[in-house]
Amino acid sequence: xxxxxVKINLIEYFENTVDLFSGKVALVDANxxxxxxxxxxxxxxxxxxxxxxxxxxNRPIAIYLPKSNEAIVxxxxxxxxxxxxxxxxxxxxxxxxxxxxxxxxxxxxxTNNTYIANIKKxxxxxxxxxxxxxxxxxTNSIELNYNECIDVDxxxxxxxxxxxxxxxxxxxxxxxxxxxxxxxxxxxNITEMENIGNQAPFIFDNSTLDIYLMMFTGxxxxxxxxxxxxxxxNLLEYLETxxxxxxxxxxxxxxxxxxxxxxxxSRIPTVKKVLFAGEVMPTKHLNYxxxxxxKKVLFAxxxxxxxxxxxxTYHIVxxxxxxxxxxxxxxxxxxxxxxxxxxxxxxxxxxxxxxLCVRGSSLSLGYWNNFERTKSFFTQNPLNKxxxxxxxxxxxxxxxxxxxxxxxVGRKDFQIKHLGYRIxxxxxxxxxxxxxxxxxxxxxxDQSKGEIVLIYESKExxxxxxxxxxxxxxxxxxxxPTRYVKLDQLPTTNxxxxxxxxxxxxxxxx
Amino acid sequence: xxxxxIRFLTEIRPEFDFTNSxxxxxxxxxxxxxxxxxxxxxxxxxxxxxxxxxxxxxxxSNVQNIVELLIKNGVTK
Numbered sequence: 001x002x003x004x005x006v007k008i009n010l011i012e013y014f015e016n017t018v019d020l021f022s023g024k025v026a027l028v029d030a031n032x033x034x035x036x037x038x039x040x041x042x043x044x045x046x047x048x049x050x051x052x053x054x055x056x057x058n059r060p061i062a063i064y065l066p067k068s069n070e071a072i073v074x075x076x077x078x079x080x081x082x083x084x085x086x087x088x089x090x091x092x093x094x095x096x097x098x099x100x101x102x103x104x105x106x107x108x109x110x111t112n113n114t115y116i117a118n119i120k121k122x123x124x125x126x127x128x129x130x131x132x133x134x135x136x137x138x139t140n141s142i143e144l145n146y147n148e149c150i151d152v153d154x155x156x157x158x159x160x161x162x163x164x165x166x167x168x169x170x171x172x173x174x175x176x177x178x179x180x181x182x183x184x185x186x187x188x189n190i191t192e193m194e195n196i197g198n199q200a201p202f203i204f205d206n207s208t209l210d211i212y213l214m215m216f217t218g219x220x221x222x223x224x225x226x227x228x229x230x231x232x233x234n235l236l237e238y239l240e241t242x243x244x245x246x247x248x249x250x251x252x253x254x255x256x257x258x259x260x261x262x263x264x265x266s267r268i269p270t271v272k273k274v275l276f277a278g279e280v281m282p283t284k285h286l287n288y289x290x291x292x293x294x295k296k297v298l299f300a301x302x303x304x305x306x307x308x309x310x311x312x313t314y315h316i317v318x319x320x321x322x323x324x325x326x327x328x329x330x331x332x333x334x335x336x337x338x339x340x341x342x343x344x345x346x347x348x349x350x351x352x353x354x355x356l357c358v359r360g361s362s363l364s365l366g367y368w369n370n371f372e373r374t375k376s377f378f379t380q381n382p383l384n385k386x387x388x389x390x391x392x393x394x395x396x397x398x399x400x401x402x403x404x405x406x407x408x409v410g411r412k413d414f415q416i417k418h419l420g421y422r423i424x425x426x427x428x429x430x431x432x433x434x435x436x437x438x439x440x441x442x443x444x445x446d447q448s449k450g451e452i453v454l455i456y457e458s459k460e461x462x463x464x465x466x467x468x469x470x471x472x473x474x475x476x477x478x479x480x481p482t483r484y485v486k487l488d489q490l491p492t493t494n495x496x497x498x499x500x501x502x503x504x505x506x507x508x509x510x
Numbered sequence: 511x512x513x514x515x516i517r518f519l520t521e522i523r524p525e526f527d528f529t530n531s532x533x534x535x536x537x538x539x540x541x542x543x544x545x546x547x548x549x550x551x552x553x554x555x556x557x558x559x560x561x562x563x564x565x566x567x568x569x570x571s572n573v574q575n576i577v578e579l580l581i582k583n584g585v586t587k
Contacts, residue, residue, distance in 0.1 A: 226541075226542075227535065227567070229542040230535070230540065230541065230542040230544075230545045230567075231545070231565055231566055231567055232562065232565065233562065233563055233565060233566060234566070234567075253542075256542075256546060257562075259562075260562025260565065261562055262562045262563070419543060464521070464524070465520070465521075465524035468523075468524045468525065469524055469525050472525055477541070478543070482547075
């Protein structure tokens with residue numbers, strides 16, 4: 001393929017990299033490593049199996065695998081088959097997986113021997129591909145469909161918490177991804193020399209940056225074994241021995257390392273670029289990192305919801321911040337535009353609070369199989385009176401400071417960021433009511449302690465362990481409340497709704 | 511000491527029986543957030559400050575290992 005031709009789908013980018021770096025290591029997980037050439041061969045084998053049964057394009061394929069080389073092979077295989085992949089969390093309770101699959105309606109599910117029994121518990125009539133039973137050597141080659149994909153076709157669907165209790169599938173196009181990745185390559189000067197240390201789970205769209213920097217540039221992607229994040233000393237040793245020089249992590253991991261005071265000037269000398277996103281990075285902990293790493297190390301704060309393809313603004317740390325200053329989320333990424341709209345739908349003045357809205361090629365195609373919700377979050381740009389133009393309303397309240405930097409203030413609804421995960425308190429409440437149908441509940445977030453708090457109305461005290469055991473069947477572990485408060489009666493407002501403001505003041509800020 | 515450790519572990523992950531497991535880590539009974547929470551609980555309860563370099567799999571794989579870690583930190587009972 002001619003590399004000078006403008007590329008229109010992700011496979012064209014990947015094949016260009018394979019041409020340049022075929023023998024170089026692409027992927028390393030706890031069990032094996034794959035060169036770019038091997039990664040391509042394996043992905044095509046799996047793609048053939050998908051295409052044998054399904055000669056259609058632009059349909060979802062669910063990937064039910066833990067973070068591994070196999071998972072990346074399956075993502076690529078999906079793209080080679082002309083379809084889009086939806087990573088599922090193997091740690092999710094099966095009821096949550098089932099409700100995702102029912103809306104997603106995939107053409108098949110890719111899994112392996114370890115996970116197949118679990119996925120079958122869903123009892124849905126969906127074709128299952130077991131990677132351990134594929135006879136790769138015997139596969140006949142057939143024409144793959146990826147050449148039919150154009151830039152506006154979906155490449156992946158990532159599920160985020162939904163306030164009505166059912167997760168929403170955010171569909172992202174090829175163009176949105178290559179626009180984002182090309183911005184990142186230019187901005188952070190990424191080449192094949194990069195050794196990327198991946199932390200983000202694949203169900204979390206931060207992993208998009210790690211995965212596609214590898215596929216676009218020939219960098220090597222290390223999938224750091226999850227256990228290392230339990231024991232930060234081992235994590236730092238891993239970074240040193242693998243000579244990791246680029247990390248894009250969620251702040252809670254960086255904070256934990258800072259709290260344990262594990263860094264000093266001779267630790268992780270290879271690390272040159274430290275990026276973070278997913279929640280607010282406290283300046284105090286960032287300063288610890290800056291003080292303990294080489295002066296030339298680049299630190300960057302990235303911001304964005306899944307609906308606009310990972311990140312839409314960034315701030316490269318360029319000056320000293322005192323421990324109580326707020327780190328800006330910065331300015332828009334190239335080919336992304338940010339509108340800060342006040343209550344009158346006008347552009348907010350400097351210092352004035354408004355909702356951060358995004359326009360551009362980064363916008364998601366919409367929520368999969370959910371036209372209703374798509375319509376309410378992706379709306380006409382109120383400033384454009386001449387032709388249809390969509391913006392995404394993030395629900396994040398921000399303002400612009402005198403340096404023209406965007407500063408994050410908070411949410412206008414009940415969405416929270418906990419341990420880097422985006423959670424709708426409404427999803428937690430719905431799930432609690434589905435297993436405890438005789439009590440009334442309100443779920444709040446204690447920002448200062450980082451705790452999800454469940455307040456319930458009941459005559460009898462319910463043991464914490466009963467909540468936790470039952471909720472583990474319906475909620476992801478990171479969504480399960482850790483503090484429980486019993487009230488004889490939940491306070492209500494004049495309109496009869498639960499008085500969240502009062503509860504926040506009396507229980508969270510007490 | 512053992513009782514308190516088991517109580518903390520059970521508060522964090524009530525779905526598991528920590529008295530009957532010889533390796534919490536291998537058996538996947540704890541994750542990274544659980545370890546952070548456990549260390550905070552132990553520090554507060556026993557008035558100690560467990561050193562970051564001691565947060566290793568070998569010190570948290572069973573109750574006996576955690577007891578030894580506490581003894582190393584000067585906890586006597």
